[in-house]
Amino acid sequence: MAISKKMNEFARSASWIRKMFEEGARLKAEFGVENIYDFSLGNPDLPPPPEFQKTLLQLAEKESPGSHAYMPNSGYPFVREAVAARISSEQGVNISAAEMLMTCGAAGGLNVTLKALLDPGDEVIILAPFFVEYKFYVDNHGGVSKVVSTDNNFELDLEVIAAAVNEKTKAIIINSPNNPTGQIYSEESLAELGRIMAAAAQKYDTTIFLIADEPYRKIVFDDNVVPSIMQAYENSIVVSSYSKDLSLPGERIGYIALHPDIAEKGPLTEAMNLANRILGFVNAPALMQRVVAELQGASVDNSIYTRRREKFCKILADAGYKFMPPKGAFYIFPQSPIADDAEFVGKLQEQKILAVPGRGFGTPGYFRLAFCVEDAVIERSAEAFQRAMASIK
């Protein structure tokens, strides 16, 4: 075979979501879109907030020389300043434009961060269940993923994390609110995580970075809040995007924010700028940078996700599924009622429900449902969930 053996293998191992996508397309063609309950994709269906289009049109009218030119690899200084001001208030730490880098989404930001940090063989701790791309991103830059499970409530298992750290550990990636569980890590557990990492860094005479992947920060339910990671640990890096909170995943706009007290902040920023360039992103999209600079307070209508979450949780509970109601993001991660999650996802499919098996996120025995779909799809799926449960009894 002419293509890379490794990529061929990766493509096969990453096929769960794609398989669902293909199966979904087939089922929709055969039975009609309205008869398929597709909860397989985390692709936000809500429109961006109205300010988005208004700002986009205004800025498109305001062409000036250089509007589409190359710029500093880290992004327009005035954009970084606007984003830094908002993150400073979110994180309770004073971040300046110099500590910011605009990126092609959170995915671009994570790759830039890992490229800047990793030497071959460096270990990165990732927590299962995890966003499936993390393993590939770590591998992209020569790192080795060390997968550590969260506890039964999908909270940080601090003892297991502490035991996983060694002299090769360069970073840990956490994602809260979490895809796929909807968990938000508590302030106390983050503070303890910070202490564990600081102690380990001292023990091994090294620097260990805490990378917080936060694209769902603004999508939270009830009175949950996402605690500041920068208050918990000095060597922390926030990576995020506007993909979910402004519903702009196709526009590829995100950012990296560095804790202002990172000791090697200067060389790290330089390495990140170069990484943004040589990974081929060069800089984040110019027009989108100018748009988001003006939309720092804006967000999609969270009441819609809140409403869907209520409906979905009730349907699942009534049908006898066991799950933790998500605190944030737009996913539910119920237990598979039979041991084999892939088999149960097959049972769901027989009822025209599309879900992703937990093993696709490193945690067999569960399945993921994404509720970024119209309310009517959730409502209509109720009986199908009951039938799937009845089919295994």
Ligand SMILES: Cc1ncc(COP(=O)(O)O)c(C=O)c1O
């Ligand atoms: C946990 C997590 N991190 C990162 C990303 C990538 O986000 P972006 O589209 O901003 O690159 C996603 C997208 O689904 C995600 O769920």
